[in-house]
Amino acid sequence: MSSNYVDGAFAPASTTGNTWTSRSPADRTDVLGEFTEDLDAVDAAVGAARASQARWERLGADGRATVLRAFRDALWARKAVIARTMAREVGKPLWEAAGEAGALGSKVDVTLGAGLDLVQDRRLGDAEAWYDGGYRFRPVGVCAVPGPFNFPLHLANGHIQAALATGNTVVFKPSEFAPRCAELYMEAAHEAGLPAGVLNMVQGGPDAGKRLVASRDVDAVLFTGSVRAGIAIRRATVEQPWKLLALEMGGKNTAIVLSDADLDRAAYEIATGVLLTAGQRCSGTSRVVCSRDLADPLQDRLARIFDQVRVGHPLSDDTFMGPLVSEAALNKFLESDATGVEEGFEPVRRGGRATVAGEHGPLDGFYVTPALWRAPLGSLANGPHGGEEIFGPDMVLIPTDDDDEAMAAAANATEFGLAMSIFTRDPARFESLAFHLRTGILNFNRGTVGASALLPFGGVKNSGNHRPAAITAAQNCVYPVATLRNPAELGESEVMARFPNPRQ
Secondary structure (H helix, E strand, C coil): CCEEEECCEEEECCCCCCEEEEEECCEEEEEEEEEECCHHHHHHHHHHHHHHHHHHHHCHHHHHHHHHHHHHHHHHHCHHHHHHHHHHHHCCCHHHHHHHHHHHHHHHHHHHHHHHHCCCCEEEECCCCCCEEEEEEEECCEEEEECCCCCCCHHHHHHHHHHHHCCCEEEEECCCCCHHHHHHHHHHHHHHCCCCCCEEECCCCHHHHHHHHHCCCCCEEEEECCHHHHHHHHHHCCCCCCCEEEEECCCCEEEEECCCCCHHHHHHHHHHHHHHHHHCCCCCEEEEEEEHHHHHHHHHHHHHHHHHCCECCCCCCCCCECCCCCHHHHHHHHHHHHHHHHCCCEEEECCEECCCEECCEECCCCCEECEEEECCCCHHHCCHHHHCCCCCCEEEEEEECCHHHHHHHHHHCCCEECEEEEECCCHHHHHHHHCCCCCCEEEECCCCCCCCCCCEECCEECCECCCCEECCHHHHCEEEEEEEECCCCCCHHHHHHCCCCCCC
16 A cells, blocks of 8 residues: 655555556556555645744755755665666656656756756845845745656656755655655655655645645645646636746647758657657657658658657667556547548558567557658647647648748747757758747757756746746745845934934
8 A cells, every 4th residue: 555755754545535556557467556545644744844844944055955965865776776667657668767767866966056056145235335235035835746747756856856955845746657656756755864844745646636736835836747737726726826836838849840951860859859758748849840842851751760669668678669658648649640630631650559569468558659740831720639739659740831931830830838949050040930939948950858957947838837947946946035234223313314304
């Protein structure tokens, strides 16, 4: 039976809540554990976080850094088991899961260094100037971190480390698709000696998430997930205007291939963006706007890559693409394949279920083959396939006649604005288009996926609310306090001189 982690201790969940089994999406016979949602535990976790926040803040930046570095070391010591568990639980290929597991500890160092540099106290003027003042940053208080499944620890960890480093306390609600990964993460926190109540974890699904984000004792919600969930968070907190919301809500990301682009570079970067994590990345590439004279050769290159990509069990050494995370994700992908035809897309390579052999026959998993479509300009916003996030390996190629047409198609045909790429040999063409594109990430001859820990990560429109994570995550966990200072003493003559008597 699963355990929550509340006030410094693991505790079994109540048996009265919703119970589910965590099974590998790669092989449904592979069970990682039984888990239970306990709404009372959510309230207890928030209460523990509230009670411990002032002590954690008073520990000071250096004291907190010492504890967080111990947390880092405990995460690094568990890299191998975390990676293997992640591969089994969410279907991410082991080589990909190993990269995520290794980044957990590295995030601590980045946060304590460049991340905190952005929220340092500032002094303006001095006692000899006409005024003396400055500002400091204070933690917002208790932060709720609902975690996604596609990067079940990395994305949550970025929020958690930033919140803890700046003196906040945290309640982490992991994805119901990755509960065992979260337990391993909390085992590392416990071993590191985080004070009781500073970091808490409660298992559960949407009900637990809603209970957490709507709690009046939660001061901030640091969220990465779907736009639907982000809207639900706004609705749940609409009467709590003090609550800080940092929302990163996915994308419908476009690569623009101009007439002078190197096709091999473009094909490699685009295919990587489509296929990594089986297309289950918020920054994954799903739309390609291409110069018309390059459309056919680019399509041929992409089709060959899609045909030869190795779909397999995530623990197999030669697997590039594992399964989708759930049956619901599989059904959505298959339904989108049908709507592509209805929306007038020309199928170049239809997506569908893939068969993966196991030791005793085909594996019972949610494997798919990638889909490649061709579509006319303007078709991308006409239906759910063209305008909504599919979260699977699906890509639409749209030929265009010039840069202005490419820009208009990319900028205006989606309500998302997370990541875009432009492929061209001419930096001036890149800069010309960049001026018109509304997106939080804009890459030059590089795909839409992948990010630097030293850069912001977030989007505009339906992709976010202008509070990007990564290097700027600490800014989502604090508020500034302004202070003006005067000398302690002021002579009586000076007081009277400041209030002259007009009758004299």
